[in-house]
Amino acid sequence: MRFDTIEYFVQEVFRSLKRNNWMTFASIGTVAVSLFVLGVFLILVLNVNRMASMLESQVQISVYLQEDIKQVDRVGIGQDIEKMQGIESVKYVSRDEAKKRLAERLGDQKYLLDALGDKNPLPESYEVTVKSPDMVETAAAAISKMDGVEEAKYGQDVVQHLFDITRLMRIFGLALMVLLAGATLFIISNTIRLTVFARRREIAIMKYVGATDWFIRWPFMLEGIVMGFIGGIIAAVALRSFYAAMAAKIYDTLAFFPLMPQYPFMNYITVALLLAGMVIGAIGSTISLKRFLEV
Amino acid sequence: MIHMRNISKIYDDNGTIALDHVNIDIEKGEFVFLVGPSGAGKSTFIKMLLREELPSSGELIVNGHDVVHMVRHDVPYLRRGLGVVFQDYRLLPDKTVYENVAFAMQVIEAPRRLIQRSVNSVLDVVGLREKYRCFPSQLSGGEQQRVAIARAIVNSPALVIADEPTGNLDPDTSWDIMDIFQRINKSGTTIIMATHDKTIVDRMKKRVIAIEDGHVVRDEAKGVYGYAV
Ligand SMILES: Nc1ncnc2c1ncn2[C@@H]1O[C@H](COP(=O)(O)OP(=O)(O)O)[C@@H](O)[C@H]1O
């Protein structure tokens, strides 16, 4: 492509962005809002996902033993578990140890335990960690069938919940994304259509003197891409401050919450939004050009 | 230059048979008038040369391009060898005379220096060198048509096609335009011109192809208009 041509394209783009300034404004605004909402969803999904996998990777199986178990059997169970595939470690927790831990967890409400006096209703148990999270379920099932094991529990509920939430968010987010992308495409292609209409005579002449379709198409594509890009920038800037504010708030109140660190995470999000904006802009202008270029 | 065999054109939308088995050959350097009543099919004939309309059947070779079997992608290259002039000039109102002409070179990505040279030279041919900075609204109809002609020939086409180029002009101005066409023709460019102008056709004594109802009814080497006005 010649330098003159590029210069010509750039001039054309700015001319028509200025000419349709209200529609341009509306288009950029729509792109920005849509991308912002998409970005919020992306951030939420990624964070909840991350939290879920962090919890999942910490998963331990608590193996509660039957109350009347003999010491030999107890040791045997521990050895059997250790011999299983994919087991990382096995740690014995005595009844005294269990009570001590419970007391610690109760903190101020330790008096509840005092009511028990010297009695200890807590069972002996093993704390089993597995090598990889996806083994938890099978391991727990196998252990719970062993003789002398009362039950084998793990944090399945919480993790399962989180994964359910992310799945829902993903589905919902996808639906929303389709909807917003549709709306954005619609408004961008309408803006470009105005430009096409304003320049229809020019386009007819270009075709008569033998300009290629791509030569005619480029300025419109660029116009769409520029609008998408500007919308993307606005969305990204807004999203970055939104995330920074949210992060600050969360660190203040819920310090343990495993939020994605701002960098480089938000840089990826920014790049994703800019790309999405440009792609939507290009597709939007392609849509509005398709019909009229078929001459 | 043009080879047309059994060309028919039926418009799909209303079933009009605009051309019916037309056979025409036009050689390089010829000057041809296309005459006939309104609705005869003259504009359709011209649109097929430009591949603005695709023939319904038949064979058509224009300037070495097989127009019927041409893929979309090649259409611009056919058109680069043709110059076209319309009754309504079709200039861009927000561009100057110079820019209107240069536009035809810009959009086929000609080098800038060549553009400057060619535009100045064709503005000389049509006698508008001094008015290069004017906008179309500042020109008379005849001058505007001269700009359109300059634009049509600036890429040195082998064939110039004009659809009633003098249709909006008074007789004197029309003669100025015909004078330009004749000079372009003398330099070797083939010219095909659809017209209603009896005086022009009769006085120029060029080849005349008469079309009526989609049929070629007459094709004479030094013909006359042949219709009552
Ligand atoms: N785009 C079109 N769609 C349908 N019919 C058309 C179209 N263009 C021309 N026609 C019809 O084809 C016939 C020839 O038209 P045209 O070639 O414009 O004639 P001329 O230029 O000689 O006046 C007319 O009957 C006209 O109504």
Ligand SMILES: [Mg+2]
């Ligand atoms: Mg006509």
